[in-house]
Amino acid sequence: MIENKLATISERVYFLNEYVKSIDETYNNVSIVEEAIKNNMDEVIISLYGLANNSVRNKIKDYFKNKEFNNEYDRFRIKLCLAIFNIINLDEEEKNSLINYLRSKDISAFQVKELPNKVKEITHLLTRLCIVRSKYTSENVRDVIKRYGMPADQWLINYQNFDYNNFELDWLKECEVNILENISSDKDIKNKIKSKLIQAFRENKLSPDLETIYFNYFA
Numbered sequence: 001m002i003e004n005k006l007a008t009i010s011e012r013v014y015f016l017n018e019y020v021k022s023i024d025e026t027y028n029n030v031s032i033v034e035e036a037i038k039n040n041m042d043e044v045i046i047s048l049y050g051l052a053n054n055s056v057r058n059k060i061k062d063y064f065k066n067k068e069f070n071n072e073y074d075r076f077r078i079k080l081c082l083a084i085f086n087i088i089n090l091d092e093e094e095k096n097s098l099i100n101y102l103r104s105k106d107i108s109a110f111q112v113k114e115l116p117n118k119v120k121e122i123t124h125l126l127t128r129l130c131i132v133r134s135k136y137t138s139e140n141v142r143d144v145i146k147r148y149g150m151p152a153d154q155w156l157i158n159y160q161n162f163d164y165n166n167f168e169l170d171w172l173k174e175c176e177v178n179i180l181e182n183i184s185s186d187k188d189i190k191n192k193i194k195s196k197l198i199q200a201f202r203e204n205k206l207s208p209d210l211e212t213i214y215f216n217y218f219a
Contacts, residue, residue, distance in 0.1 A: 030056055037063050046081050061087065072101055073118050080125035084132060095136065098126065102144045109150045123149035124174075127156045131182050150174070159183060164192045169200055172213050184217040194218040 033056050036044045042064075049060050064082060069075035076098050083090040090098075102122060109120035123145050130137040130145075137157075145157045152171035155162050156179065172180070172193070184190045197214045200206040206214070 042078050049087050084129050099140050099144050102148050108148050127153040131179050173209050180217045
């Protein structure tokens with residue numbers, strides 16, 4: 001629940017800053033970033049990076065470069081977010097540590113009962129990273145996501161070669177905006193998903209969330 005709230009806060013901060021910047025080119029978000037750093041609001045800091053000038057971006061990079069994490073889960077979660085937003089590069093050693101972390105858990109996200117579901121979050125962030133930064137995709141990464149990820153992530157890591165006879169529309173609701181943009185940019189995949197959405201609409205089985213996704217990305 002806390003993580004969901006943080007994600008919501010991050011999104012609101014991001015779009016508020018983007019809006020203000022669009023109407024006032026002299027606007028500077030230094031004070032907001034400094035306040036976020038002071039309060040260790042990592043998700044908010046990451047969301048502000050794309051709107052920051054070079055000076056503030058360097059401040060953000062230095063903050064995360066010197067940050068000490070309480071545990072592996074927090075370290076992997078934040079570093080994956082940083083790599084997704086292209087703030088840092090995830091080196092091979094860190095990527096291997098992440099893979100070993102998931103293998104040491106040796107349980108699929110679907111089977112985890114505790115909250116937060118650490119396996120679910122790490123495999124999902126790793127999947128997102130592979131979609132938006134394909135250089136991070138490898139056989140080892142694909143293997144841990146197929147072995148430990150949720151069904152939606154098992155589809156995403158292989159969405160170009162997936163058998164769409166087995167596709168579940170609800171998986172789309174687990175995709176962030178940048179993921180939906182990437183998937184729908186592939187004309188063949190877009191048409192396969194589009195036909196599923198249209199079929200569900202004709203059968204009166206299309207939820208409001210999926211209708212929105214259809215019109216925004218697959219119409």
